[in-house]
Each structure stands twice: as structure tokens, then as C-alpha cells.
Amino acid sequence: MNARRRGNRAAVQAACVAITLFMGVPLYLITLAALSSRDSLNRFPLPLLPTDPSTETMSTFLRSTGVTGGFINSVTVGLGTVVLALLVGVPAGYAVARYAFRGRDTYQLFLLLIRALPIVVLSVPLARIFLDVGMYDTTYAVMLIHTALALPTTVLITAAIFVGVSREQEEAAMIFGASAPQAFLRVVAPQALPGIAAAAMFAFMLSWNEVLGATVLTLNQRTLPAQVLTTLSDSPLAYRFAGGLALVLPAVVFIAVMRRYLLNMWGTTLR
Amino acid sequence: MPRRRARVPAAVLLIAPSLVVMTALFAWPLLVGVSQAFSGPDGPTTSYVERMLDDPYFWPAVRNTALLVVVLVPLQFAFALTMALLLRERPRFAGVHFFIWVIPLAISDLAAGLVWLSVFADRGYLNSTLDRLGLDGYAWLSYENTTSMFLTVVVAELWRSTSLVLVIVVAGLQGIPKDYDEAAEVFGASYWQRLRHVVLPQLRPSLQVALILRTILALETFAVAQALTGRNLPLLVGETYEWYNVLQNPNVASAIALVVLAVSMLAAIGYLRLLRDRTVAR
Numbered sequence: 001m002n003a004r005r006r007g008n009r010a011a012v013q014a015a016c017v018a019i020t021l022f023m024g025v026p027l028y029l030i031t032l033a034a035l036s037s038r039d040s041l042n043r044f045p046l047p048l049l050p051t052d053p054s055t056e057t058m059s060t061f062l063r064s065t066g067v068t069g070g071f072i073n074s075v076t077v078g079l080g081t082v083v084l085a086l087l088v089g090v091p092a093g094y095a096v097a098r099y100a101f102r103g104r105d106t107y108q109l110f111l112l113l114i115r116a117l118p119i120v121v122l123s124v125p126l127a128r129i130f131l132d133v134g135m136y137d138t139t140y141a142v143m144l145i146h147t148a149l150a151l152p153t154t155v156l157i158t159a160a161i162f163v164g165v166s167r168e169q170e171e172a173a174m175i176f177g178a179s180a181p182q183a184f185l186r187v188v189a190p191q192a193l194p195g196i197a198a199a200a201m202f203a204f205m206l207s208w209n210e211v212l213g214a215t216v217l218t219l220n221q222r223t224l225p226a227q228v229l230t231t232l233s234d235s236p237l238a239y240r241f242a243g244g245l246a247l248v249l250p251a252v253v254f255i256a257v258m259r260r261y262l263l264n265m266w267g268t269t270l271r
Numbered sequence: 272m273p274r275r276r277a278r279v280p281a282a283v284l285l286i287a288p289s290l291v292v293m294t295a296l297f298a299w300p301l302l303v304g305v306s307q308a309f310s311g312p313d314g315p316t317t318s319y320v321e322r323m324l325d326d327p328y329f330w331p332a333v334r335n336t337a338l339l340v341v342v343l344v345p346l347q348f349a350f351a352l353t354m355a356l357l358l359r360e361r362p363r364f365a366g367v368h369f370f371i372w373v374i375p376l377a378i379s380d381l382a383a384g385l386v387w388l389s390v391f392a393d394r395g396y397l398n399s400t401l402d403r404l405g406l407d408g409y410a411w412l413s414y415e416n417t418t419s420m421f422l423t424v425v426v427a428e429l430w431r432s433t434s435l436v437l438v439i440v441v442a443g444l445q446g447i448p449k450d451y452d453e454a455a456e457v458f459g460a461s462y463w464q465r466l467r468h469v470v471l472p473q474l475r476p477s478l479q480v481a482l483i484l485r486t487i488l489a490l491e492t493f494a495v496a497q498a499l500t501g502r503n504l505p506l507l508v509g510e511t512y513e514w515y516n517v518l519q520n521p522n523v524a525s526a527i528a529l530v531v532l533a534v535s536m537l538a539a540i541g542y543l544r545l546l547r548d549r550t551v552a553r
Contacts, residue, residue, distance in 0.1 A: 012357055013362050013363060016357055016365075016368045019353075019354060019357070019368070020368050020371050020372070023372050024371045026386045026389075026430060029389050029390060030385065030386040033389040033396075042394075044399065045398070045399030045400070046396055046399040087288075088289050091286070091289075092288070094285060095281075095282040095283075095285035095286045096286070098282075099281065099282035101282035101286075104282075110293075113539070114297055115484075116483070116484075116487050116535060116536070118487070118490065118491050118508070118528070119491065120491065120493075120508045120511050121301065121304060121528045121531060122304075124304060124307070124511065124515055124521050124525050125299075125304035125307055126296070126300045127521065128307060128521065129299065144296060145296065147292065147296075148292065148293060148296035151289060151293060180281075205377050208379070209377070209378070209380075209381075210379070211493075212493060212508065215512070215516065216512075216515055225382075225494075229494060229498075230516070232498060233501060237389075240385050240388060244388070244389070247378075247382035247385070248386065251376075251378045251382070252374055255370065255376065258377075259373075263438065263445065
């Protein structure tokens, strides 16, 4: 019995290590590729250890046309998306969490359906609409579509956060003479802030990663992924690897910061 | 109770902006999209739809997309469940394992495609390793090897998007009280019996949501394939991109997009009906 249990433990450990290797090794490899000189990337077989690390590939990528602009556009669009999504999403999340209004279930189903709408269906007609109103090829256009995409999740996450904030304290504040907005700002907002920061990071990440809408809606104001995508077919492998790393790095930072919230975010909002 | 009545408009006021934004950015383009696909310069026409159907890439794209969903989704559910159950056994360094397993959650499909490109490229890391082992390399991404091209996309998508299912399942597992499981163990149920009859039924709501989300997202797979295979492995969303950006025909692009929409909605409605007894309104 004891030997068997120990065998099971060992099997569990081994399986965990195997999966970690599968998930982690590609990340190591893209880093290795992006930090190799062009010369060593042309070698075959490729070295599996960082034999001669070099910033050549990465700096060539960062200097190539459209990358700096793309980076700036990505950050602009991401921040704009965060602001818009929070501005519109937080009040809605608060309403869903606090009020039993008629149509709440319908509203939540609507959110789920919206989230299920493929981006591709919206991008092409939106390009037409933005052309008509003179907003095509602007960062604002991309901000708007990213906001639309982030909104359902923002509402659901913030709703889950407000559910977690004690209602009694809010009511106590109002009994002591605070108006509803005051109670919200003084009592609820401070407690909800970490969660709202999580929702903000989620919106930023979604915007940072989205590529199809950004590509369809812009020509010269491309975000970084859109820039990489459209130059994909005629760029050397080194460029693509460097682009890969540039897109991956923020994701790793994001997960490191958000680790505490991940389960809460998906757990409470989705069940 | 005057205060109660006053609350209803407050709630409506709070959700109104989100309704306006979503309607403007979803309903409006949807209508425009339908009109783009079905009307030309001289009124209603089905010529764009016909062009889409006659395109030699269309049916392979349909087939590849369907095949991808059918292969990928069950595979990643099995994978994610295994991962979550392993974590439940409280392995050593569970925190580190979990951290690395969820990193891909935040990685875009384009980036994931590029990551795996470094592995599967002709002179990439996989062939390098094979070479070291004295084996011949293989042209994984060559247009002649449809199967291996498809497999690379499956591997890259599995790597990237299983984390989402994992997080949902782990969160679901945490919500399950341990008592039932322990009780079943005391009464002599085996691991598999407990899994089948105690754990999985309670995980159902989480699995349902994950299933709907992942099916629809798998239908939208695009940049992974684009980064790995270009147009050699056509997928529906990739074809929309192709028609819009390269062939500069937004009308046909809209028509293909509507196909994606129709299939997604059918899938969502299908799942919701199938699983109606415990709806997932949240």
C-alpha cells in the first residue's frame, strides 16, 4: 500500500514535470531564437543552448519599419480600450451585482451572446462604417472594436468583484448621510479597486493580443501584432522570431502580476 | 417603498451605456455585414455568395476548420482535466507548475504561431534535435504535407488555449466541497469511480461554459495557422482575411464572416439547448 502510494506520487510528479516542459520549452526556444545572432540562426542543427547570445536579431526587428509605430499604437489602443471599457463596464457591473432589475438575466445572456460573436464578423463591416464616418485607419477605430470585445468580460468581472464587496457597509454609509455616489466612491470603490485593476489589465491584454480587427481597420496606424501579421509573408525567419518574443514578453509579465486574480476572475464570473 | 422604486431606473441608467455601445458596435456592423454580403451596386445579389462557394479555397477551409474543432476541443478538455487533477494531488512545486501552465493564457494566437514556427520550421529546433539524434528531418510545414501542417496547428493551439480550459476547471474544482469525495473514498470508491460519479458531475457547469467558449474560439482560429502555414492550410477566418486584405473584396469577406457567425451561433444555441437544465446565464 505504502509503496503503491509512493509510486503514485512519483507518477504525479513526473507527469507534472512533463507538462511543464511541454508548456515551458517553447517559451525558452523562442527566447533563444530571438536572442541569437542571424548567423547562428542560419546554422544547422540549431544550438539548443545559448552559445552566442546576441541582441542583433532583436535590435534589427525593433529598428525595422513600422515596429516602433506599431508598439506606440498598441500601447495607445490598449490604454484607450482600458479607459473606455472601465468607463462603460464598471457601472454596468455594479448594476448587475447590486440591483435585481427586470431583464437582468436577459442582459447577462446578451453579454454571453456578444462574447460569442466572432470578431471577424464585426471587423469587415466596421471597416465600411469607419470609412464612411472618416474614422478608418485611426487608433480610435481599433480602440472602439477592442472596447466592444472587452466589454462583456469587464462587466462580468466587475460584477463578481462588487458582489464580493459588503453591501452592509455601503448601506451604513448611506444611513450616516452619504449620498449613493458618495457611498460608492468612499466605501465601495476602495475595496473594489484591486479587482478593477485586474479587469483593466485583462482589457489591455485582450487589446494587445487582438490582431484581426486591428489589421482590417487600419493601414498606417497598425498595432504591433497587425504590423507583424501583415509583414509575415515577406519577412525573414529572424524577424518573425523576434516579433514572436516581443509579443510574448508582456504576456509573461501579465500572468506574473495577475496570478492571484486568475482563478477568481474565471471562477466566479463564469460559474 | 419609494426607495425601491427609485432603484430600477438607477440600474437601467447604469447599464444603458454598455447596451448602447454593444448595440452600436455589434448590431450595426451585423446589419451592414449582411447587406455587404447580399447586395451589390445593382441591388440584391447572391453573386458574392456564389463567388465564395466557387472559390477553390472555400471548401477546404470549411473542412479544415470543422476538423480542427473536432480534433482540438476534446483533446484539450482531456489535457486540461488531467492537468487540473494532477494539481489537485498537490504535487511539489504546484505553484511553479501552475504558473507555467497558465502563461499561454495571455499569449496571442499570432505569437503562439510564431513560437511554434521556431520549432517546426525546416531548419527549426525540432529538426535540429532530430538531426542530433541521427534522424532525418521532416518538412512539417510544407504544403505537400497537409497532415503534418494540420498537426502543427493543433499542437500550437493546444499549447496556447488549453490554459483557458484549465483555469476554468481549476476554479470549478475549488468550488466543490471535498466532503463528498472524502465520503466516497471512505466507502471504498476507487479513484476512477469518484472521478466519474462525484467530481465530474459537480464540475459540469464549469465544463459547459468552457465548452461553449472554446468551441467558438476554435472556430475563429486564424493567426496560429497564418504564422505557421500561411494560406497553405486555409481556415475560414483566414479566408476572410485573405479576401479582405489581399484580394480586396470586402463583400466576399463579409459572406465568409457570416458563415463563421452562423456556425458559431448554431454551436452556441446547440450547446445551450443540450445543457439547458443548468443554464449558464452568468
